[in-house]
Amino acid sequence: MSIRKLTGWTASITLLALMAGCSSTESPQDSAKSTSASSQSSSNTSSQETAIKPSIQPLSKSIHAVGEVVSIKDKNLDVQFTVKGTREHKGKGVIKPNRGNKWIVVDMTIANKGQKSKTFSVASFELIDSKNNPYEVALLAEALDDVKSPTGQLNPGDERQGEVAFEVPEKAKELKLLFKPNSTDCEAPASESNKSKTLKCEPIVFKLG
Numbered sequence: 035m036s037i038r039k040l041t042g043w044t045a046s047i048t049l050l051a052l053m054a055g056c057s058s059t060e061s062p063q064d065s066a067k068s069t070s071a072s073s074q075s076s077s078n079t080s081s082q083e084t085a086i087k088p089s090i091q092p093l094s095k096s097i098h099a100v101g102e103v104v105s106i107k108d109k110n111l112d113v114q115f116t117v118k119g120t121r122e123h124k125g126k127g128v129i130k131p132n133r134g135n136k137w138i139v140v141d142m143t144i145a146n147k148g149q150k151s152k153t154f155s156v157a158s159f160e161l162i163d164s165k166n167n168p169y170e171v172a173l174l175a176e177a178l179d180d181v182k183s184p185t186g187q188l189n190p191g192d193e194r195q196g197e198v199a200f201e202v203p204e205k206a207k208e209l210k211l212l213f214k215p216n217s218t219d220c221e222a223p224a225s226e227s228n229k230s231k232t233l234k235c236e237p238i239v240f241k242l243g
Contacts, residue, residue: 112148
């Protein structure tokens with residue numbers, strides 16, 4: 035075999051090897067960008083999963099104050115509702131709010147001015163903070179002997195004063211009470227009831243301080 039042919043084959047093999055290497059190798063800069071984007075995407079997903087979802091129900095533009103008597107009239111409802119004040123409950127014995135949280139107890143009066151009995155449950159009440167994060171009634175606090183609930187059936191002419199407790203973060207600010215007098219009918223599935231189409235389902239909002 036001539037030296038000229040051997041040199042030509044060697045050059046061809048070297049060229050093919052270089053081309054294959056270029057096509058299969060990703061530059062360190064591109065690899066770093068891909069890893070960074072993947073890490074950022076994962077971080078964003080984790081943050082979204084752990085975030086508290088804000089209340090999405092529409093709120094009334096009218097916000098009432100503590101001590102204000104609010105008359106609520108509807109097709110099947112004639113009620114006077116008043117928020118009389120709030121207090122913080124530390125708990126008793128082993129019954130306490132979770133660490134980093136506190137119990138806010140809302141004192142209220144409900145008067146049935148209508149001609150029909152009306153039942154109110156814990157589902158009639160909700161608390162929201164400055165970021166519209168919702169908080170439900172703290173049933174554990176409601177079971178304490180010094181927290182008397184106003185919920186239950188109110189006959190025509192009845193008036194009931196009581197307290198509803200909520201567990202919120204210690205740093206929660208600008209708390210507001212949402213009173214939903216028609217919560218049972220408004221939250222019923224459309225297949226079960228058409229009452230929600232004619233009822234006022236927008237909650238009554240009270241600023242707590």
